[in-house]
Amino acid sequence: MNPIKTEDIARRLARDIPDGAYVNLGIGLPTMVANYVSPDEEVIYHSENGILGVGPAPERGQENPELINASKQFVTLLPGGAFFDNAQSFGMMRGGHIDIAVLGAYQVSAKGDLANWATNDEKYPPAVGGAMDLAVGAKQLFVLMRHTTAKNEPKILEECTYPLTGAGVVTRIYTDLAVLHVTPEGLRVHELHPGNSFEEVQALTGARLLPPI
Amino acid sequence: MINKIVASMEQAVSDIKDGDVVMIGGFGSSGIPFHLIEALRLHKAKDLVVISNNAGVGEEGIASLLRDRLVRKIVCSYPRSYGSIWFERLFEENAIELELLPQGTFSERIRAGGAGIGGFFTPTGYGTKLAEGKETRIIDGKGYVFEKPLSADVALLKAERGDRWGNLVYNTAGRNFNPIMATAAKLTIAEVSAVVEIGELDPECIVTPGIFVHRVVVRKGGPV
Numbered sequence: 001m002n003p004i005k006t007e008d009i010a011r012r013l014a015r016d017i018p019d020g021a022y023v024n025l026g027i028g029l030p031t032m033v034a035n036y037v038s039p040d041e042e043v044i045y046h047s048e049n050g051i052l053g054v055g056p057a058p059e060r061g062q063e064n065p066e067l068i069n070a071s072k073q074f075v076t077l078l079p080g081g082a083f084f085d086n087a088q089s090f091g092m093m094r095g096g097h098i099d100i101a102v103l104g105a106y107q108v109s110a111k112g113d114l115a116n117w118a119t120n121d122e123k124y125p126p127a128v129g130g131a132m133d134l135a136v137g138a139k140q141l142f143v144l145m146r147h148t149t150a151k152n153e154p155k156i157l158e159e160c161t162y163p164l165t166g167a168g169v170v171t172r173i174y175t176d177l178a179v180l181h182v183t184p185e186g187l188r189v190h191e192l193h194p195g196n197s198f199e200e201v202q203a204l205t206g207a208r209l210l211p212p213i
Numbered sequence: 214m215i216n217k218i219v220a221s222m223e224q225a226v227s228d229i230k231d232g233d234v235v236m237i238g239g240f241g242s243s244g245i246p247f248h249l250i251e252a253l254r255l256h257k258a259k260d261l262v263v264i265s266n267n268a269g270v271g272e273e274g275i276a277s278l279l280r281d282r283l284v285r286k287i288v289c290s291y292p293r294s295y296g297s298i299w300f301e302r303l304f305e306e307n308a309i310e311l312e313l314l315p316q317g318t319f320s321e322r323i324r325a326g327g328a329g330i331g332g333f334f335t336p337t338g339y340g341t342k343l344a345e346g347k348e349t350r351i352i353d354g355k356g357y358v359f360e361k362p363l364s365a366d367v368a369l370l371k372a373e374r375g376d377r378w379g380n381l382v383y384n385t386a387g388r389n390f391n392p393i394m395a396t397a398a399k400l401t402i403a404e405v406s407a408v409v410e411i412g413e414l415d416p417e418c419i420v421t422p423g424i425f426v427h428r429v430v431v432r433k434g435g436p437v
Contacts, residue, residue, distance in 0.1 A: 049240040049389045066387030072241040085392040087324040090317030125304045127293040133317035136336045167340045
C-alpha cells in the first residue's frame with residue numbers, strides 16, 4: 001500500500017483538465033486543483049455565487065470584501081472575467097455549460113451515485129448549497145477524495161448509505177490509491193498509483209472493481 | 214417626479230410588520246445589507262420569515278435577528294457555516310423552522326416569483342431527500358422535481374450605487390442574490406454606498422432597473 005498525498009491527488013486530477021475548460025471547483029480540497037493546472041492553459045473557473053474567471057487570492061491589503069468564492073475566501077477576477085446573479089450562475093450549471101465540476105464526497109457508489117451533503121445524524125443541521133445543482137448539471141463530475149475514511153472504512157460502495165446528492169452523476173473518482181472511471185460495465189480502475197496493486201485497492205473498496213484495460 | 218431616496222435606514226424599514234416574509238440579499242458576508250438588517254432588528258418586527266442563502270454568522274446581520282428571536286422560519290440553502298452559532302442554537306432548541314433548498318432551486322424559485330412564473334420542473338434534487346413530498350415528472354427520460362415560486366413582502370438589498378429612480382449597480386460578487394430578490398417582493402429596499410444623478414449610470418450596465426426598486430437609502434459608516 002502506498003497512498004499518495006492529497007496535493008498529489010489534486011495534481012493528478014489537474015492533468016485531466018483540458019485547455020479551455022469551464023470548471024467549478026467545490027469547497028474544500030477541490031480548490032487545490034487550481035494550483036496544479038498548467039499556467040500555459042486557459043481554464044476558466046466558475047464560482048457559484050456569480051463569477052466566471054476567478055483568479056488567485058489577492059495580495060494582503062488588496063482584498064475586496066465583496067469579491068469572494070464559494071468557500072467564502074477572498075479572490076480576484078482575471079481579465080475577461082464576469083459577474084452575474086445567482087440565478088444565472090445556477091442556470092450555467094443545470095443548463096450543461098460547465099465542463100467539469102470537482103467535488104469532495106463522503107461516499108460514491110459503483111453506479112456513480114454521490115453522497116456529499118449530509119450524514120444520517122439528524123440533530124446536526126443540514127446544509128446543501130450548490131452541490132445538487134452541480135451534480136446534475138456539470139458535463140463531467142470528478143470526485144476528489146481519500147479512498148477510505150480515517151477509520152479505513154471504504155467510501156466507494158455498491159450503494160451509498162448516506163443521503164444522495166445525485167444519482168448516477170459521478171464520472172471519475174480520484175483517490176490516494178487510484179483513478180477510477182464510472183463506465184456502463186461498472187467501476188473500472190483506470191490507473192493505480194505506483195506501489196498499489198489491484199487486489200489491495202479492491203480490498204479497500206466496498207464495490208466490485210474492473211481491472212485496468 | 215419620482216424620488217425613491219429615503220433619509221434613513223430607520224425610515225426605510227418603518228412599515229415592516231410582524232409575520233412579514235423578508236428576502237435578504239447576500240452570500241456569506243458579501244452583498245449583505247447589514248445596515249438595513251440592523252434597522253430591522255431595532256424596529257423589532259417579529260415572527261418574520263427570512264429568505265436568504267445563509268443563516269448568518271457571528272453576532273451580525275441575520276444572526277442578530279435570530280439572536281433577538283425575531284425569526285420564525287428561514288428558507289435557505291446553506292444555513293450551517295463556520296460561526297453560525299445562533300442558527301445552530303435555535304435549530305437545536307427547535308425554535309426555528311428550516312426550509313432547506315438546493316441553491317439553484319432557491320434562486321430560480323425567487324426568479325420565478327419575480328417573473329410571474331407559476332413554478333418549474335428542475336432536475337436538481339430528483340431522487341434525493343430534498344425532493345420528498347414534491348411532485349415529480351419524467352420529461353424525455355429524465356427525472357424532474359416541481360418547484361413553486363417564492364415571493365416576499367419585503368426585500369432588503371445591498372447595492373453599490375443607485376439613483377432616485379431606483380436603478381442599481383453592484384460591487385463585484387456582492388451582486389449574488391440581490392438582483393433577483395429585487396424582482397420578487399412587494400416592497401424592495403436597497404442600501405447603497407452612494408446616490409448618483411439620473412443618467413449617470415451607464416444604461417448598458419444597469420443591473421437592476423428602477424422599476425423593481427421602491428426605496429433607496431445611503432449607508433453611512435459602519436461595516437461595509
